[in-house]
Amino acid sequence: MSKTSHTPTSSFTKELAEIPGGEGINQCIQCGICTASCAVASVSDRYRPRQLIQKILIGKRDEVLKSDIPWLCMTCRMCEERCQEGVSPAEIFQAVRHLAVKEGQVPSTFTNVADQVLRDGWMLEEAYSDFIEDDREDLGLETDLAFDAEFTQKLRRKYFGGEKKK
Numbered sequence: 001m002s003k004t005s006h007t008p009t010s011s012f013t014k015e016l017a018e019i020p021g022g023e024g025i026n027q028c029i030q031c032g033i034c035t036a037s038c039a040v041a042s043v044s045d046r047y048r049p050r051q052l053i054q055k056i057l058i059g060k061r062d063e064v065l066k067s068d069i070p071w072l073c074m075t076c077r078m079c080e081e082r083c084q085e086g087v088s089p090a091e092i093f094q095a096v097r098h099l100a101v102k103e104g105q106v107p108s109t110f111t112n113v114a115d116q117v118l119r120d121g122w123m124l125e126e127a128y129s130d131f132i133e134d135d136r137e138d139l140g141l142e143t144d145l146a147f148d149a150e151f152t153q154k155l156r157r158k159y160f161g162g163e164k165k166k
Contacts, residue, residue, distance in 0.1 A: 010056075010057060010058055010059025010061075011059060011061075012056060012059045012060070012061040012064070013025050013056060013057055013059070015061075015099075016056060016092065016095055016096065016099070019095040019098060019099060020095065021088070021091035021092065021094045021095040021098075022091070022092055022095030022096070024086070024087040024088050024089075024091060024092055025053070025056060025057070025087075025092050027085045027086060027087045028053050028057070028085065028087045028089075028092075029085055030050060030054060030057070031050075031084065031085075032050045033079070033082050033083055033084065034049040034050055034053070034079035034082075034083060034087075034089045035048050035049050035050040035051075035079075036082075037078045037081070037082045038078065038079055039074060039076055039078065040072055040073065040074055044072070046069070046072075047069060047072045049079060049089045049093075052064065052067075052069055052070060052089075052093070053089060053092065056092070056096070064096060065096070065099060065100045065103060065105045066100075066105055067107075068107040068109065068110075070093045070096040070097055070100065071093075071097060071106075071107055071110055073089070073090055073093040073094075075090045075094070076090070077090050118155065118156050
């Protein structure tokens with residue numbers, strides 16, 4: 001499989017290609033196989049990897065970085081598996097997310113989930129029921145899923161620069 005590089009069409013494309021994972025943007029030929037292969041796109045008319053790549057290629061930097069669309073990629077890599085050019089949209093979108101984080105453009109939905117997990121160790125605490133506890137016990141798994149507060153605090157300090165929010 002040859003990896004033909006194409007001339008970037010925007011400064012945003014060049015910027016993204018400099019971020020680890022973003023270099024594949026120069027190989028995309030806009031065939032659409034990523035969207036056709038995408039599990040998220042199959043259930044959402046809103047998420048179209050090809051359209052997001054197109055916006056990157058034509059330089060819609062602010063629109064892409066302020067959007068929640070790059071954050072919807074599940075990184076299943078089915079698109080990468082099927083791409084004839086060896087492009088990984090999942091890695092490109094990861095690079096977009098890194099740039100968005102660097103510029104403080106993380107959608108509130110995602111920061112709220114991160115805050116919830118760092119606050120009490122659970123993303124869906126209410127989802128843990130007696131039924132799940134019984135199933136875990138039947139399988140010989142630990143039923144006390146209390147999170148490790150010390151570990152959570154280390155993560156908070158290392159990656160978020162702070163202590164637990166009250």
